[in-house]
Amino acid sequence: xxxxxxxxxxxxxxxxxxxxxxxxxxxxxxxxxxxxxxxxxxxxxxxxxxxxxxxxxxxxxxxxxxxxxxxxxxxxxxxxxxxxxxxxxxxxxxxxxxxxxxxxxxx
Ligand SMILES: [Zn+2]
Numbered sequence: 001x002x003x004x005x006x007x008x009x010x011x012x013x014x015x016x017x018x019x020x021x022x023x024x025x026x027x028x029x030x031x032x033x034x035x036x037x038x039x040x041x042x043x044x045x046x047x048x049x050x051x052x053x054x055x056x057x058x059x060x061x062x063x064x065x066x067x068x069x070x071x072x073x074x075x076x077x078x079x080x081x082x083x084x085x086x087x088x089x090x091x092x093x094x095x096x097x098x099x100x101x102x103x104x105x106x107x
Contacts, residue, residue, distance in 0.1 A: 019043065
C-alpha cells in the first residue's frame with residue numbers, strides 16, 4: 001500500500017514538473033493573455049488524459065476514489081436515448097431498429 005502511495009506521489013511530482021515546464025515554455029513563446037488561455041487549455045487536457053490513464057490502470061475502474069466517481073458520472077448516465085421515428089431505446093448513433101439518426105433524450 002505504501003509503495004503505491006509513494007509511486008502516486010512520484011507520478012504527481014513528475015506531472016507538476018512537466019506542467020511547470022510547459023507553462024514556462026508557453027509564456028516565453030506566446031504573448032501574455034493568449035499564453036494564459038493556452039496554459040489553462042493544456043492543463044485541462046492533461047488532467048483529462050491523466051484521469052483516463054489512471055482509470056485504465058485501476059482494476060475494476062470504477063468506484064475507486066474521486067476518479068472512479070468521476071468516471072461513473074460519465075459512464076453510468078441515467079439518460080436514455082429513444083429513437084424519434086420508432087421509439088426504440090438505444091445508445092447507438094443510428095437506431096438499430098429503423099436506422100434513423102434522430103433521437104430524443106429521456107430518463
Ligand atoms: Zn428507430
